Structures are given as structure tokens and as C-alpha cells.
Amino acid sequence: MSSKGAPRELRRGRFSRAALRLSIAAAILLLAACATLSPQQADQAYAIAAAARSDASTCDALDACAQPSPLRQMADKALQESTPQQPRHYTVILDRGTDALLARINLIRSATSSIDLQTYIYQDDDAGRLVLQELLDAARRGVRVRVLMDQLSALQSVESLAALSGMHRNFHLKLYNPVMRRARITYPQYAIAAACCWRQLNQRMHTKLLLIDDAVAITGGRNYQDDYFDWSDTYNFRDRDLLVAGPVAHAMAEDFRLFWDDRRAVPPSRLVDVGRLLLSRGVPALAPAEYRRPERAASMRDDAGDVLLVFERLASEAREVGKVEYVSDGPGKHEAETPSEFAAASQSLGGLIASADREVMLQTPYLVLSRPAQAMFERLHDRPDAPRVVVSTNSLAATDAFIAYALSYKYKRRYLRDFGFNIYEYKPFPEDAPIDLQATGAFLPEFVDAPLPPAPSTRPDRSSVLRSARYRKPLAAEYGATRHLRRQSNEPVPLRRAGVRMGMHAKSLVIDRRIGVVGTHNFDPRGDNYNTESAVIVHDAAFARELAASIRRDISPANSWVIAPRDKPPVLSGLEYSIGKISEWLPVFDLWPMRYATSYEFVPGEDCPRPIPPDDPGFRQCYRPVGDFPEVNLALKGLPTRLFTAFGAGLAPIL
Known part of the structure; x- marks a missing residue:
């Protein structure tokens, strides 16, 4: 045996023994x-x-x-x-x-x-x-x-x-x-x-x-x-x-x-x-x-x-109220070869949305729509008398599942332009949320009036229910690449400042202020294909108005940011839009760094006494951009979010 061959054979033997041990361990675990x-x-x-x-x-x-x-x-x-x-x-x-x-x-x-x-x-x-x-x-x-x-x-x-x-x-x-x-x-x-x-x-x-x-x-x-x-x-x-x-x-x-x-x-x-x-x-x-x-x-x-x-x-x-329906998928959904065909909750909610004349108010924590839902909203938007669609959902700073948010972020252009959504993303520290702060047992500092900062910063601002100067040191290891192999991948992201945080989890629907729905369905692919879901449908105008008022409170400027198209670049805006659209439709490699939309904050003033929707001609006079991920510690979360935006489209059916 040559002097060079011995080490190579030794390495092969070690590799074989390691592979054998791994195989035995895997077999024992499987058994x-x-x-x-x-x-x-x-x-x-x-x-x-x-x-x-x-x-x-x-x-x-x-x-x-x-x-x-x-x-x-x-x-x-x-x-x-x-x-x-x-x-x-x-x-x-x-x-x-x-x-x-x-x-x-x-x-x-x-x-x-x-x-x-x-x-x-x-x-x-x-x-x-x-x-x-x-x-x-x-x-x-x-x-x-x-x-x-x-x-x-x-x-x-x-x-x-x-x-x-x-x-x-x-x-x-x-x-x-x-x-x-x-x-x-x-x-x-x-x-x-x-x-x-x-x-x-x-x-x-x-x-x-x-x-x-x-x-x-x-x-x-x-x-x-x-x-x-x-x-x-x-x-x-x-x-x-x-x-x-x-x-x-x-x-x-x-x-x-x-x-x-x-x-x-x-x-x-x-x-x-x-x-x-x-x-x-x-x-x-x-x-x-x-x-x-x-x-x-x-x-x-x-x-x-x-x-x-x-x-x-x-x-x-x-x-x-009078007529109330309970719609449930039942366990029979899990017997079906094609579960979506037996998704009674999905079909009922889809039928209600398609019946809208003036307005659809949709509240979901995870704005990841199934393909049938996307097709339905596109048809709705293409109608000559298309109803307004108002969507209340989570921001990255508020969500408990940033992977789901990354996919929502990927399709913002489609939601805004192709479906005509008015999207409002919930803040992590809402000013006017229906929460019992004392019950949380959290540290609650005194409220201090503070002027609205001119741009995103690490200082506390008036968007917080806990205007505290204390900052929590983020745990760098918590959000490393290996984190996504563990349970923590569905946990809130680290923010720039401390405080008891809130995330949207309500699942509700209001049709034309005449029908109100409260249920379990996130209006997502899991709800269509995997989970059993249920909903209570109340056919009563007064109830629908009450539910709509609750959602409007959630989308008020004190509690939510508005998502709208960002300002067009001074040159080659059409080329940038076209490349971004092509990249968005790619099933895997969506690597285009520029996104169609960003977050906006309402700035009240003499000419802006009240909030207006993002499709109002005066929107930009009353709102200022605050970045794609306001409140988030981007040093830790910006890159992973963009990575899942780029490579996570295949996860949509199970998120």
C-alpha cells in the first residue's frame, strides 16, 4: 500500500463506519x-x-x-x-x-x-x-x-x-x-x-x-x-x-x-x-x-x-338577531380525495364574498390566499361595479408567523393592483386596541406625549401603546438560519423597542353591512385543503354594522399602517415594474429587490382632518411612507423575510 493510499482508505473506512452508525440510529428511531x-x-x-x-x-x-x-x-x-x-x-x-x-x-x-x-x-x-x-x-x-x-x-x-x-x-x-x-x-x-x-x-x-x-x-x-x-x-x-x-x-x-x-x-x-x-x-x-x-x-x-x-x-x-347559520367542514373533509370540494366553510364564505355589491371587509391574520380565492377576487375586481375590498391583517412587526407574512409581502402588488385591495396592517403596539393591559401583568410605563418622528427610528413614537424608552436586547441566536428548523419559526420577530405586543388573530367578514361572519377560517390554502374550519353567519344588518365598526377600529391610524404603492422612481419605472411582476410570478427564484408597495402612516393636519383610503387622490398629502417593515429590527429579520419571499412560494399551501 502506498503512503498516499493509506490515509485515503482510512478516510473511506471512517466514512463507512459513520454512515453505518447513522443508518442504525435512523433505523432505531424509525422503529x-x-x-x-x-x-x-x-x-x-x-x-x-x-x-x-x-x-x-x-x-x-x-x-x-x-x-x-x-x-x-x-x-x-x-x-x-x-x-x-x-x-x-x-x-x-x-x-x-x-x-x-x-x-x-x-x-x-x-x-x-x-x-x-x-x-x-x-x-x-x-x-x-x-x-x-x-x-x-x-x-x-x-x-x-x-x-x-x-x-x-x-x-x-x-x-x-x-x-x-x-x-x-x-x-x-x-x-x-x-x-x-x-x-x-x-x-x-x-x-x-x-x-x-x-x-x-x-x-x-x-x-x-x-x-x-x-x-x-x-x-x-x-x-x-x-x-x-x-x-x-x-x-x-x-x-x-x-x-x-x-x-x-x-x-x-x-x-x-x-x-x-x-x-x-x-x-x-x-x-x-x-x-x-x-x-x-x-x-x-x-x-x-x-x-x-x-x-x-x-x-x-x-x-x-x-x-x-x-x-x-x-x-x-x-x-x-334572526337568521343565524353555522357552517362547518366536519371530519368528512378529511375523507375526501379532493378536500377543497368538501370545504363547506370555504365555499360558503366564497359565495358570500362573490355576492357583495358595495363592500367586502375581510379580517385575517395571514394574507396568503389560495389560488381559487385569488381567482375569485380577480373576477370581483374586474366587475364594472366592483365592490371595495378592505383587508385587515398583520404587519411583520405584529405577526406570530413571519414566514406567512413573507409570502403576503411577495404578492402585495397582486393584491393591490389586480384585486383592488385596501390593505391595513396591524401595529405591534396599537394605541386603541380592545386589550386589558392590566391583565397582561406586563410592565406598563406612564404614557408620555411625543411628536411623530420624521422617519422610522429607534425612538419610541406615538404609534406605541407603551411609549417606553426601554429597549429589549434581541437574542441574535433566536433568529439564525437554523431557527427555521425549530418551533420558533412561528414566533414574533424582534422589534426596536420593548413592550407587550399584540398580533392580529381575528377571522371575520362583513358583506355590504348586511351580513356578518365570525369564524376560524384564515381565508388561506390550509383552510381550503387541510384544516377543518367553521363559521357563524349572521344575516342581520345591525349586527353587520357592529362587526364592521369593530374592524374599522382595528384599521384606524392609531392601530394600523396602510399599504399602498411606493413612489415611482424618476427613471425606468415601467421597466422596474415589469421586471418585478415577472419575478413575482416565478415559483421559486423571486430575487428582485424592489417591491411594488410599502407601509404608510397617517399624518393629521389642517388639510388632513381624517383618514382617507389609499386610492383617494389626496392620499400622499396625508400619509408618509414608513418603510416596508416598520418597527422591526431589520438587522435580524430583513434578510430572512426577503429570503422567504424569494424562495418560500412552495410553502403557501401549508402555511
Whole structure:
């Protein structure tokens, strides 16, 4: 053997051994991920949980010791006054997070026979623990409680799921569409599932519902997590739910039953990880609820029992309406070979938009439209009498999913020019948002009047609800290239200054101020093709005006920037536009650096007493450009956003 050959052979041997070890590790991981329970073991684990369930009761009354509730009373009144020909409903728009949590707890306590809860996310934090404790209390006083969570976003503790499986005979829990027959999966297991079972992995239950006694319900955008109820001290969602009482609750009950009885809804005890724990250790005790801010949870419990307070904050705002529809995809969507053909929510919302005569108001956190939706809006814009389309969505500074924003950024020209959208992007620190700042527990500095800065800067400005001179040092490693392989890729971007931030999460629609819609659909490709979605459609002009006023508050200059075409360059503007348009249509390599549109801030003055739309001839006299990504620390986020704009078009169907 030559002196040069020995090292080469040695390197080959080392490479072969490394490849072998990698292959063995991958095989072991694959076998571990694919391990399952036998049918006999699954039955045995289920039986262990069932045998452990307590039948102790805290109440012997026929009404299960239900707490009097003005919200529950609205349902009785609506059902008594309704006829098949003239239904009667009462609705309450729940804009504030604390009101949404108050309504839920109050209604749970008012239940006399049944509670059905369906959700995409259920987090083990203060809000999640509080609601779970109320559900268990309801079960112990004699109410049948059924909880259905999407598996990928359900409670993260296998021990907690095992404990809840054997908690009480009146408490029933299922997980929807469990990947690899597990309650929880690791990131390596997630990668294996993506490789072997892509369609199943993406078929998620995005439907959200809380139904009390088949009579009154809450549905909308909120999941069960602190961020949705103004209980986070760093980031909260500006979201919207609708409380509706009346006959439409029967349709909701039937839809929930379809999900509950579907083969994809599985008790945790029949899943590999929970089942093995039950087989080896029996049913563990449920860990006591420990709150990060116990005084806040105690205050919410007290408020939920205050009938007068609940009436003043919620029931007194109820609106009497007539026809109400509940539209849901149902689990059958996941049986279809072509899911979009069975997307009842998408089809219903599309039909409403196409019927508009004067105005469409659309609110969505992620402005990433499916191809059918783009075609529909293009046809709408091409009509001689095209209605105005107003879109409320997130800015990069406000969003919790910057990859989705990057794709929205890519298609701004199309949205503005081809579809005629008036786009308003929500600010991270809105001045006039329906948020309970004290409930967040965040540091709240004193408000200080400050003049509007002449250009984007790192100084606090009047667009902030927290005009603080404190700056948070961004974590450079948090937004490195490898970050996009981890869960943090769907988290807010770092900003130039500190403060409790808000991001848009509401999903609503208003047609001609005559029909109002509150639901779960983001008007995106996932909603068309993968997620099950639902919506409440209220055919009432007064309700539609109320919902429109709520959205107009969100798009006011205090709360949103306006997106409009940037000033044309002095030379070769037509060439730049043409190259940008061609680059935008490329499926992968959209590398043209100049974008058609940018963000604008309203500058009030003697000649600009009130905001005007971006297509008004006087727009540029009343608005000044503030850059593509106002408030964002571009040193960390500008490049990744542009990279995903350039290369991320293929991700649109799943974002």
C-alpha cells in the first residue's frame, strides 16, 4: 500500500463506519417512532383508565347545581321565542380577551346537563389550567363534559393526559387525528411523519367551539392559551369570538357529535405513550393547578360568579338577531380525495364574498390566499361595479408567523393592483386596541406625549401603546438560519423597542353591512385543503354594522399602517415594474429587490382632518411612507423575510 493510499482508505473506512452508525440510529428511531400498542394492550389501558374514574358527586340537584347566568338565560329566552319560520337568536361579540375568558367560565358554571369543548390548541398555562379546573368541577357536580383537542396542539404532558383519562366518569377526553398513534410526538418523529404521512400530518382540526346544554355557544378564533385572553406579559392576540344563543346551537351540537364519533377522535388511553404509562404505572394523580399569577386566576373566578358584573360587561351588550347559520367542514373533509370540494366553510364564505355589491371587509391574520380565492377576487375586481375590498391583517412587526407574512409581502402588488385591495396592517403596539393591559401583568410605563418622528427610528413614537424608552436586547441566536428548523419559526420577530405586543388573530367578514361572519377560517390554502374550519353567519344588518365598526377600529391610524404603492422612481419605472411582476410570478427564484408597495402612516393636519383610503387622490398629502417593515429590527429579520419571499412560494399551501 502506498503512503498516499493509506490515509485515503482510512478516510473511506471512517466514512463507512459513520454512515453505518447513522443508518442504525435512523433505523432505531424509525422503529421507536412506529412502535404501537396491540389491540389487546390498547383495550387493557382503556379499561385501567375507565376503572379508575371516580363517580363522586358534589351535587344531587336535578340542575347539577348550575350557577345562575344572564348569558345562559338568553338561550332560554331565544329558544322560547323561536319558531321554525322565525328563529330568534342573541349574539355578543367578544373582542376583549378577558371578557372572552369570563364568558367561558360563567357559561361552564351555568351548564345543567352537557358541555362540549372543541379546540385546536390547549396549553397548560394559567388560562388552560383555569378552564380545565372549571370543566372538572362541572363533571363532579353531574354535567357530562366532552373535550376534543387536536393532537398536535393538545396538552403536552403525557402524565396529565393519562390522569385526565381516569379522572371522572362524567369527564371524557379525545385527541383528533393522532399522528403515529401517539399523544405527543418529538421533532424527529414529526420529521418521520412528514416523510411517510404528509397528508395525515397536515389534516388538522382547526374548528373551535364551546357548547353549553346544546343551547348557547362560543366560537371564533381563540384557542386555550394565555395569549388569547390578554394574559401574556409579552405577546397577546387581538382576537374575536362570538357568543350566540338560540336554535343554531342544535346544528353546532350535531357537528360536534360528528367529530366526537369520528374514527380520528381517539381516547388518549388507546395511544402508545399514554397507554404504556397506564399499563406500567396505572392512572397517575393529576398535578395540582399552579398558577403563574394566582391572584389573577382568583379574580377571574370571583368575577365569573358575579351575576351583575357578567350582565353589565357581557349580557347587556347582547344583540337580538334572526337568521343565524353555522357552517362547518366536519371530519368528512378529511375523507375526501379532493378536500377543497368538501370545504363547506370555504365555499360558503366564497359565495358570500362573490355576492357583495358595495363592500367586502375581510379580517385575517395571514394574507396568503389560495389560488381559487385569488381567482375569485380577480373576477370581483374586474366587475364594472366592483365592490371595495378592505383587508385587515398583520404587519411583520405584529405577526406570530413571519414566514406567512413573507409570502403576503411577495404578492402585495397582486393584491393591490389586480384585486383592488385596501390593505391595513396591524401595529405591534396599537394605541386603541380592545386589550386589558392590566391583565397582561406586563410592565406598563406612564404614557408620555411625543411628536411623530420624521422617519422610522429607534425612538419610541406615538404609534406605541407603551411609549417606553426601554429597549429589549434581541437574542441574535433566536433568529439564525437554523431557527427555521425549530418551533420558533412561528414566533414574533424582534422589534426596536420593548413592550407587550399584540398580533392580529381575528377571522371575520362583513358583506355590504348586511351580513356578518365570525369564524376560524384564515381565508388561506390550509383552510381550503387541510384544516377543518367553521363559521357563524349572521344575516342581520345591525349586527353587520357592529362587526364592521369593530374592524374599522382595528384599521384606524392609531392601530394600523396602510399599504399602498411606493413612489415611482424618476427613471425606468415601467421597466422596474415589469421586471418585478415577472419575478413575482416565478415559483421559486423571486430575487428582485424592489417591491411594488410599502407601509404608510397617517399624518393629521389642517388639510388632513381624517383618514382617507389609499386610492383617494389626496392620499400622499396625508400619509408618509414608513418603510416596508416598520418597527422591526431589520438587522435580524430583513434578510430572512426577503429570503422567504424569494424562495418560500412552495410553502403557501401549508402555511
